[in-house]
Amino acid sequence: MKKLVLAAALTAAASTAYAGSLADPIIEAPVIVEEASGSSSGVLIPLILLALVAAAVASD
Template structure:
């Protein structure tokens, strides 16, 4: 009878040790660095300027 009570006590103690879930690991998001470029892209502004000059000379 003593062994049965001891086994029940150890089982109860062991089950409470695993009662909670472990804490979720903290995972930091990776840092993404992108190079910024102008909205003109380097070729739109000269073409636009050429069109404006051509329109002014056409008058």
């Protein structure tokens, strides 16, 4: 029984001893995928709204 407990203790100690290494871990950079957007994407909606307001004012 003593040998079994000693073997279990040595196994547990050995498994934690080799859990990490001295070398720095290699971490890959995340891949960032950007969607292509048009050059007028931020300007198009305000221009359409401005045209609608101008058309509404002109029709009165």
